[in-house]
Amino acid sequence: MPGDDDVFLQAAIEEAEKGRDEGGIPIGSVIVHKGKIIGRGHNRRVQHGSAIHHGEMNALENAGRQPASVYKESVLYTTLSPCSMCSGTILLYKIPKVVIGENRTYLGEESLLQSRGVEVVVANNDRCYELMQEFIAKNPTLWAEDTGEVEVKA
Amino acid sequence: MPGDDDVFLQAAIEEAEKGRDEGGIPIGSVIVHKGKIIGRGHNRRVQHGSAIHHGEMNALENAGRQPASVYKESVLYTTLSPCSMCSGTILLYKIPKVVIGENRTYLGEESLLQSRGVEVVVANNDRCYELMQEFIAKNPTLWAEDTGEVEVKA
Numbered sequence: 001m002p003g004d005d006d007v008f009l010q011a012a013i014e015e016a017e018k019g020r021d022e023g024g025i026p027i028g029s030v031i032v033h034k035g036k037i038i039g040r041g042h043n044r045r046v047q048h049g050s051a052i053h054h055g056e057m058n059a060l061e062n063a064g065r066q067p068a069s070v071y072k073e074s075v076l077y078t079t080l081s082p083c084s085m086c087s088g089t090i091l092l093y094k095i096p097k098v099v100i101g102e103n104r105t106y107l108g109e110e111s112l113l114q115s116r117g118v119e120v121v122v123a124n125n126d127r128c129y130e131l132m133q134e135f136i137a138k139n140p141t142l143w144a145e146d147t148g149e150v151e152v153k154a
Numbered sequence: 155m156p157g158d159d160d161v162f163l164q165a166a167i168e169e170a171e172k173g174r175d176e177g178g179i180p181i182g183s184v185i186v187h188k189g190k191i192i193g194r195g196h197n198r199r200v201q202h203g204s205a206i207h208h209g210e211m212n213a214l215e216n217a218g219r220q221p222a223s224v225y226k227e228s229v230l231y232t233t234l235s236p237c238s239m240c241s242g243t244i245l246l247y248k249i250p251k252v253v254i255g256e257n258r259t260y261l262g263e264e265s266l267l268q269s270r271g272v273e274v275v276v277a278n279n280d281r282c283y284e285l286m287q288e289f290i291a292k293n294p295t296l297w298a299e300d301t302g303e304v305e306v307k308a
């Protein structure tokens with residue numbers, strides 16, 4: 001039987017697939033409070049020309065304004081290791097636990113998170129990795145833009 | 155004669171004042187590339203019910219998608235010391251310099267930024283401090299919400 005982490009990571013993967021189907025970067029995220037998804041989202045860089053709507057940020061924004069206590073009891077699920085921006089946001093809201101689909105494609109700020117007391121679980125999920133590899137093979141510059149590493153047209 | 159930093163900090167202060175006039179948290183920011191403002195913004199937590207549109211994030215979003223090289227040659231001006239989220243974003247986009255209006259009201263992740271090689275200038279600007287103090291006196295819980303520290307209604 002799948003555990004909670006599998007079920008919610010699966011929801012994040014569904015978000016990533018939605019993003020891919022929209023022509024976007026296939027990274028998805030959900031925020032779970034006491035066993036219930038309170039926000040879901042996916043990367044909107046391509047779809048909305050956004051510099052800040054990574055999957056995790058989009059899920060947080062979609063969760064709306066929440067009391068501080070809710071964030072402190074929540075788990076953030078993301079299909080890919082969180083970058084500096086998303087990790088900083090996890091720290092701001094004191095989200096205590098992050099479940100990461102994979103970190104082979106991109107290793108974010110896991111060490112920073114751990115050094116601040118955040119529990120970091122890496123699922124090594126094959127589907128998360130596959131989605132990113134397929135995307136990068138087709139769109140190498142778009143992906144590089146998301147990690148702040150390459151010249152792209154605005 | 156005022157230097158460049160004073161002129162652009164002044165533009166960030168004008169954004170903070172716009173936010174205040176909208177009933178929002180008076181924190182403003184501008185992003186400057188080669189002497190030209192490419193994005194300006196202010197905190198929209200109250201106005202848009204946003205969990206992610208701090209002043210700096212809003213300025214970045216308003217700048218739109220930029221080539222990586224533009225961020226790497228830009229300076230971010232903000233009226234208040236940047237929190238974990240905004241600092242993480244500065245690191246993601248490799249913005250090399252941040253000019254901060256004040257850090258007495260709130261001390262953000264200046265040490266983290268410096269440890270990663272970002273130049274941090276604190277202007278100790280009285281107007282920035284005054285705007286925050288006036289706001290906090292009138293709206294103590296709203297401000298605490300922005301720093302992830304207090305119970306508030308969604």
Ligand SMILES: [Ca+2]
Binds near residue numbers: 124125126
């Ligand atoms: Ca596996």
Ligand SMILES: [Ca+2]
Binds near residue numbers: 278280
């Ligand atoms: Ca002064």
Ligand SMILES: [Zn+2]
Binds near residue numbers: 082084085086
């Ligand atoms: Zn991110």
Ligand SMILES: [Zn+2]
Binds near residue numbers: 209210236238241
């Ligand atoms: Zn911030």
